[in-house]
Amino acid sequence: MPKCLAAVALLPFLMLGCAAQVEPEPFPSATPSRVIKVTEMIFPAVVRLDVAQEIYRDGKRTLQRGIGSGVIIDAQGRILTNYHVAGRAAEIFVTLFNKERVRASLIGDDHWTDLAVVQLDMDEIARKNISFSFAQLGTSTGVRTGQDVIAVGTPFGLARTMTLGIVSNNERTLYPDRVRIDEYETAEFDNWIQMDTPINPGNSGGPLVDLTGKVIGINTRGGAQNLNFAVPIDTAKPVVAEIISSSKDGKRGHVARADLGLELRPLQDLESFYAIELNQGVLVDSVAKNSPAAMAGVKTQDILLAINDVPVNVRFPEELAPARKLISELPIGKETRLQLRRGKDTLNVRAVTDKLEGAAGEEREFKKWGMSVREVTRQYASERNLDDDRGVVTTSLNPGFPAARAEIRGGDVVRNINGIEIADLDQFASIYDESIKKQESRVVIGLQNGRSRRTVVLRITFDTGRTDVPTTEPSK
Amino acid sequence: MSMIRICYFSGAIALLFSVIAAIAAEGNPTPAKTLRDRVSPSMYAVQYTWAYEFGRIDFVTCGVVVRDDGLMMIPLSAVGTGLPDSQLVDVKIIVPSKENDEVEIDAIFQGRDERTELAFVKPRESGREWKPITFEEVPIEVGDEVTSIGMLPKDAGYSTYFQRGVIAARLRGEHPAWLVTGGGVGAVGAPVFNADGQAIGVVMGQMPQQPFLHTSNERRNQSIVTLAAVNIPPALFTPTSDFMLSLTDPPTPEKPVALPWIGTPQLTGLEKDVAEAFGLQDQPAIEIGDVIKDSPAERAGLKVGQKIVKLNGKPLERGDNPEELPSIFGRTLRQMPIGTEITLSVLTEKDQPLTEVKVTLEQRPKDQRELRRFWAEDLGFSTRDVSFQDTYSRKQPANMEGVVVALTKREGAAAAARLEMGDIVTTLNGESVKDLDQFEAAYKALRSDKPREPVVVVVLKPDATTQTIKIEPPQ
Numbered sequence: 045m046p047k048c049l050a051a052v053a054l055l056p057f058l059m060l061g062c063a064a065q066v067e068p069e070p071f072p073s074a075t076p077s078r079v080i081k082v083t084e085m086i087f088p089a090v091v092r093l094d095v096a097q098e099i100y101r102d103g104k105r106t107l108q109r110g111i112g113s114g115v116i117i118d119a120q121g122r123i124l125t126n127y128h129v130a131g132r133a134a135e136i137f138v139t140l141f142n143k144e145r146v147r148a149s150l151i152g153d154d155h156w157t158d159l160a161v162v163q164l165d166m167d168e169i170a171r172k173n174i175s176f177s178f179a180q181l182g183t184s185t186g187v188r189t190g191q192d193v194i195a196v197g198t199p200f201g202l203a204r205t206m207t208l209g210i211v212s213n214n215e216r217t218l219y220p221d222r223v224r225i226d227e228y229e230t231a232e233f234d235n236w237i238q239m240d241t242p243i244n245p246g247n248s249g250g251p252l253v254d255l256t257g258k259v260i261g262i263n264t265r266g267g268a269q270n271l272n273f274a275v276p277i278d279t280a281k282p283v284v285a286e287i288i289s290s291s292k293d294g295k296r297g298h299v300a301r302a303d304l305g306l307e308l309r310p311l312q313d314l315e316s317f318y319a320i321e322l323n324q325g326v327l328v329d330s331v332a333k334n335s336p337a338a339m340a341g342v343k344t345q346d347i348l349l350a351i352n353d354v355p356v357n358v359r360f361p362e363e364l365a366p367a368r369k370l371i372s373e374l375p376i377g378k379e380t381r382l383q384l385r386r387g388k389d390t391l392n393v394r395a396v397t398d399k400l401e402g403a404a405g406e407e408r409e410f411k412k413w414g415m416s417v418r419e420v421t422r423q424y425a426s427e428r429n430l431d432d433d434r435g436v437v438t439t440s441l442n443p444g445f446p447a448a449r450a451e452i453r454g455g456d457v458v459r460n461i462n463g464i465e466i467a468d469l470d471q472f473a474s475i476y477d478e479s480i481k482k483q484e485s486r487v488v489i490g491l492q493n494g495r496s497r498r499t500v501v502l503r504i505t506f507d508t509g510r511t512d513v514p515t516t517e518p519s520k
Numbered sequence: 521m522s523m524i525r526i527c528y529f530s531g532a533i534a535l536l537f538s539v540i541a542a543i544a545a546e547g548n549p550t551p552a553k554t555l556r557d558r559v560s561p562s563m564y565a566v567q568y569t570w571a572y573e574f575g576r577i578d579f580v581t582c583g584v585v586v587r588d589d590g591l592m593m594i595p596l597s598a599v600g601t602g603l604p605d606s607q608l609v610d611v612k613i614i615v616p617s618k619e620n621d622e623v624e625i626d627a628i629f630q631g632r633d634e635r636t637e638l639a640f641v642k643p644r645e646s647g648r649e650w651k652p653i654t655f656e657e658v659p660i661e662v663g664d665e666v667t668s669i670g671m672l673p674k675d676a677g678y679s680t681y682f683q684r685g686v687i688a689a690r691l692r693g694e695h696p697a698w699l700v701t702g703g704g705v706g707a708v709g710a711p712v713f714n715a716d717g718q719a720i721g722v723v724m725g726q727m728p729q730q731p732f733l734h735t736s737n738e739r740r741n742q743s744i745v746t747l748a749a750v751n752i753p754p755a756l757f758t759p760t761s762d763f764m765l766s767l768t769d770p771p772t773p774e775k776p777v778a779l780p781w782i783g784t785p786q787l788t789g790l791e792k793d794v795a796e797a798f799g800l801q802d803q804p805a806i807e808i809g810d811v812i813k814d815s816p817a818e819r820a821g822l823k824v825g826q827k828i829v830k831l832n833g834k835p836l837e838r839g840d841n842p843e844e845l846p847s848i849f850g851r852t853l854r855q856m857p858i859g860t861e862i863t864l865s866v867l868t869e870k871d872q873p874l875t876e877v878k879v880t881l882e883q884r885p886k887d888q889r890e891l892r893r894f895w896a897e898d899l900g901f902s903t904r905d906v907s908f909q910d911t912y913s914r915k916q917p918a919n920m921e922g923v924v925v926a927l928t929k930r931e932g933a934a935a936a937a938r939l940e941m942g943d944i945v946t947t948l949n950g951e952s953v954k955d956l957d958q959f960e961a962a963y964k965a966l967r968s969d970k971p972r973e974p975v976v977v978v979v980l981k982p983d984a985t986t987q988t989i990k991i992e993p994p995q
Contacts, residue, residue: 220938309988317950317976317990330985344986345947345978429915429984450793488797490825495912496786496809497824501793 072255074192074208082194083206085257089116089179090196090250092139092203093125093148093162097132100416103442105409107134113197113250114138114162115259116178117284121164124284125249126264126275127153128225130160138164139203144174152287152297155228155402157279158264160249161287161297179251182258184276187214187237195241195263195272197250209241209270216273219310219361223265227404233301233369235362236273237261243272301372303400304380305335305426306342308367310358318347318385325349325385326358326367332426340382340395347385372400403427406469407439410476413487413502414445419469420457428455435459435492436472446502452491459497460490479504552667552682555717559669560680562653562711565614565733566594566641568629572607573895573902573927580734582671582709583613583641584722586767590643590650593766595709596632597725598732599639604889604904605629611641616678631771634779635854636763637695637724640770653711655719655760655767660698662687667713668723668757670706674734675746681706683753692839694847695724697756704753707733712757721757729754765855780858780881782822783815784808785912789845790827798827798870804836805829805867806845813918820879822866829874830865858883893926894960898967899975899991900932901925901939905956910944914984922946922980923959937991943979946986950976967993 072078091114096107112129116122123138130136131153138148146168153160169176188211195207216238223231239252243266252261252274261274283299291297307330315322325347331338342348348356351370358367374380376399384391405419417436418424425433435457441448458466461475479487487502566583569576581598585591592613599608608629615623625648630640643650664687672679685702698721705712705723708731712721725731729749735741745751771777786809790798795805806828811817828849830836837848856862860881865874885908893904903923911920925943928935945953949966953959966975975991 307985307987313974314976314988314990317974327988329988333984345988427983431915451791486793486797488794494786495915496788498786498788498807498809499794499797499825500791501797503793 070186071188071191074194074255078255079194079208082253082255082257086115086179086194086196086251086253086259087204087206088141088177090114090141090204091116091123092198092201093123093129093249094137094139095130095133096135097130098134099132100407100409101440103409103414103416103440103445103447104411105416111198111201111246112248113246113263115196115249115251115262116164116176117181117259118178121166121169121176122151122284122288123148123162123164124262124280125160125162126262127155127158127160127228127230128264129249130162131155131225131228133160133162136162138162140174140176141204142174142176144172146172146174150296152291154283154287154299155225155230156233156299156301156400157275157283158225158230159262159275159280159283159287161284161291179253179259180257181277181281182254182256182260184214184237184260184278187211187254187260187276189214192255193239193241193260194253194255195239195243195247195250195274196253197243197247197263199242199244199246201246205247207242209239209272211237212240212271213238215362217361217365219364227402229402232365233372234276234279234365236265237276239272239274240270241272242270300376301400302374302376302380302397303335304337304342304371304374304382304395304397305332306337306348306371307331308348308358308364310361310364311347312359312361315359319388320347320385323357323359324355326356326364328384332423334422334426336380336395336398337382340393342382342384342393342395343386345386348382349385349390350381350383352381353383371397398422405437408469408473410473411442412445412480412504413447413476414442415447415452416440417458417469417472430457430492434468435466436469446487446504450489450500450502452489452500453493456491456493458489459492462488551717552684555667555713556669556680556682558717559653559711559713561651563669563671563680564592565616565671565674565678566592566627567610567612567614567624567734568599568608568641569610570603570607571609573893573897574929576736577740578734578736579732580614580674581731582707582733584709584711585650585652586655586770587652588650589646590648591630591652591770592627592641593638593722593763593770594641595722595725595731596634596637596639597708599632601632601634601887602889604891604893606892613641613643614678618677618679622678628773630773631776633766633771633777635777635851636766637758638763638766640766653719655711655722655764657759657761657764658714658718658720660687660690660714660720660759662689665715666698666700666705666720666757668706668710669713670710670723670749671733672707672750673732673744673746675744678733681750683710683750685753691756692837692848693844694839694851695758696762697724697758700755700757704755705757706753707749708754710754710757719760721759722763723754723756724758726754726756778858779854779884780856780860781815781884782820782853782862782879782881783812783817784810784822785812786810787828787846787849789839789842791842795842798867800827800829800867803829804838804842804845806836806849808866812912816879816882820864820877822864822877822879823868827867828864829867830863832863833865853881856881888924888926892956894923894956894963896934896963896967899934899993900929901934902927903945903956903959906944910942914944914980914982916944916980920944921952921954923953923956925979933991933993937989939977939979939989939991940981942982943987943989945977945979947978948975 093112099108114123114125133150136148147165148162151161216236251259265273286299287297309327309329328346401421403424405421407418409416416439420433422433438456483506562585564583567580583592583594611627613625613627626644627641632639667684683706685700688701689699710723788807790805864877888907891904895902904926922944
């Protein structure tokens with residue numbers, strides 16, 4: 045099958061070559077015959093995803109069902125889609141272009157770029173003797189504003205829907221707005237392809253293709269009046285590779301990035317204020333508490349000129365994502381040289397990069413107590429102005445269960461249980477497990493919220509006739 | 521007022537008067553009429569103007585004369601605790617009259633008393649004769665009949681009216697209150713009397729009652745329904761004993777009420793299960809959630825996690841539920857003078873004997889409303905000095921320098937640049953900001969020297985991040 049697709053992929057070029065006897069046009073336009081050709085090429089690689097995502101609500105792990113799109117990217121049956129479609133998937137069913145339905149599982153995900161990679165159940169494919177093909181990934185580097193593009197996906201569950209439009213902008217930034225998927229940060233390291241191709245809920249994760257039939261982006265966000273956004277394929281390629289390579293023995297793959305704890309700001313129209321040349325440096329707008337940059341002595345209002353001698357110039361908002369990306373690609377845990385301008389002085393400092401963490405840490409449910417909690421990450425601690433990143437934070441409560449009855453509230457950080465200081469989620473889980481095993485009917489919990497500390501007592505009843513006393517979910 | 525409202529309103533008033541007339545027709549003046557005639561001359565409409573950055577709004581509430589020089593108490597809920605003192609101007613006492621035109625008497629705002637939820641105004645000139653009401657601390661019991669005289673809104677000519685009910689229960693809480701059923705009590709501000717005609721309490725602000733009789737704010741005025749307090753009367757009043765302190769020692773502009781504190785702003789009343797876990801069965805107790813640096817509590821050695829069990833050797837006053845313990849404790853402390861030494865009996869560890877800790881009450885840090893504001897009108901934002909609350913909530917050192925953005929004007933240059941309320945401005949065009957005086961001077965100089973140049977400020981956001989904000993002045 046892949047071979048077959050490869051053959052098809054050559055067709056447009058051959059055709060062009062024969063007809064005009066000139067160089068193939070770099071941005072072929074959407075003539076009826078070409079649209080049909082592209083359709084034939086891309087269609088067999090586009091899938092519908094029916095996903096049950098794991099979410100925590102009312103103190104419990106529950107499933108939230110949704111529909112999205114995806115594109116098969118290789119002969120091994122890997123599918124590229126959005127994080128917000130399949131990133132927290134507990135179960136996935138894939139509907140192929142030939143309407144066959146196959147199980148799939150999550151290989152790994154990356155909320156920072158809103159991407160996830162899913163694996164088709166190849167045993168099932170073989171058993172049922174199902175055929176599929178995969179798409180050819182193009183490049184987004186040369187994408188031009190104005191070129192024709194096609195989106196394929198499952199808007200509102202309507203599988204295999206094709207829509208046509210143009211690239212409205214090839215370096216869209218949403219700065220200074222912050223984009224999040226629930227609590228998960230996203231879209232910080234890349235600009236978007238903006239297109240007017242009609243997109244609706246369910247299109248997410250589907251491919252945006254040029255008129256040569258190659259994937260140039262992943263349709264990710266839609267706005268009103270055909271203001272739509274795709275993750276550029278050049279952003280996706282290394283993310284996919286790292287997710288796949290880091291996924292081992294059933295462990296989900298992730299992308300490791302470096303972090304300095306800097307909030308950067310374009311210098312546009314501020315150059316004269318900071319007495320700096322145009323197109324030189326980037327303004328340090330904020331430095332996170334306890335971050336590598338803070339420990340290296342970087343201060344707000346410094347102008348960052350270079351990282352490891354590579355100049356960083358951010359005059360316009362569109363240049364911000366590439367600068368952040370440069371930092372994210374630094375080796376983790378290694379010393380980094382930062383050249384700064386502070387007032388009239390130029391100074392050099394050395395910072396040891398951290399691994400980038402999001403604000404939302406790992407989450408688990410603790411059924412008997414009726415609460416779900418999350419790891420407190422450094423980022424979360426910094427955003428909430430917590431003293432440190434120890435303990436776990438309450439995310440939701442099951443009404444009528446011990447935690448809710450003791451008036452624990454969402455946002456309360458559990459600092460200690462029965463006098464034992466809680467460092468992290470694993471420790472919380474082991475104390476919980478032991479408490480359930482010992483059938484403790486009273487548990488004293490020390491909480492912190494903002495500047496306030498307080499003590500609550502959980503009253504737990506154990507019905508000896510029941511055997512479904514739950515323990516924690518295994519960590520994933 | 522629309523025709524429909526006039527009809528409805530005059531009909532209701534006619535009904536009211538016919539009831540009173542019917543009672544009066546039986547012979548001698550009834551106690552009700554006597555009371556109304558006696559009390560009405562002690563009740564006035566009190567108007568003040570909130571002169572804020574973008575405009576002026578008048579508010580009118582009910583005042584009761586409490587001293588023969590015309591000192592009047594008004595409900596604190598009609599002034600609010602957030603309204604800056606410097607923006608409260610043009611206080612007037614309105615003398616309602618059925619026969620003549622209303623008379624306005626210039627008055628001076630005397631101050632708020634958060635100990636008792638009252639505020640005070642006083643006529644500017646002396647020489648007028650006032651008839652004060654004498655509030656008395658007399659025993660009150662469930663089953664007692666009470667009457668109260670309320671005041672109707674401006675639409676009804678600030679008429680006083682009579683309301684009668686029966687004391688049904690005593691509610692404990694931050695402010696103890698008596699519940700009155702039957703006819704309930706008069707509108708917010710109404711004095712309450714027992715069967716002997718003694719003034720035993722006053723109706724304080726309570727949801728969903730309006731403390732206002734009128735306002736010039738059009739949108740808000742629509743919520744002042746002429747007969748709202750008559751149709752659904754308030755049900756609670758505060759006994760004299762809870763506000764006597766204010767009457768014997770009312771605030772004056774020269775001597776505002778100085779509130780004490782010990783520096784433990786995060787207190788939690790212990791729920792039964794928690795109390796039991798610490799061996800404090802049947803003893804109301806409060807857990808200390810935070811101790812402010814350099815506060816009386818810290819100096820006395822109080823620590824986070826300790827449980828306060830006794831105040832001056834006595835068990836803590838209970839509320840109707842443990843959640844109310846901290847506010848009741850707070851009220852008790854608030855009513856003590858600064859400098860008082862209190863003894864707290866605290867549990868430091870489970871099953872250990874209580875430790876006695878002596879703490880001396882000091883003056884509470886200044887509140888935001890006590891701070892002057894500087895209105896940068898050209899760029900559309902208002903600033904004030906940094907208060908304790910600001911540094912506390914942001915976990916910044918108490919002596920932090922800067923000014924706080926108190927207000928931004930919608931569509932103004934500052935708002936367009938995303939300067940927001942609560943931002944702390946730490947630098948102005950590269951120069952550190954110390955306090956409001958310094959900021960005001962630097963800002964004015966900057967704006968007159970370079971009126972067309974952008975203003976660059978660095979702010980500390982409530983989430984502790986910093987942000988550079990460039991404000992483009994209107995060209």
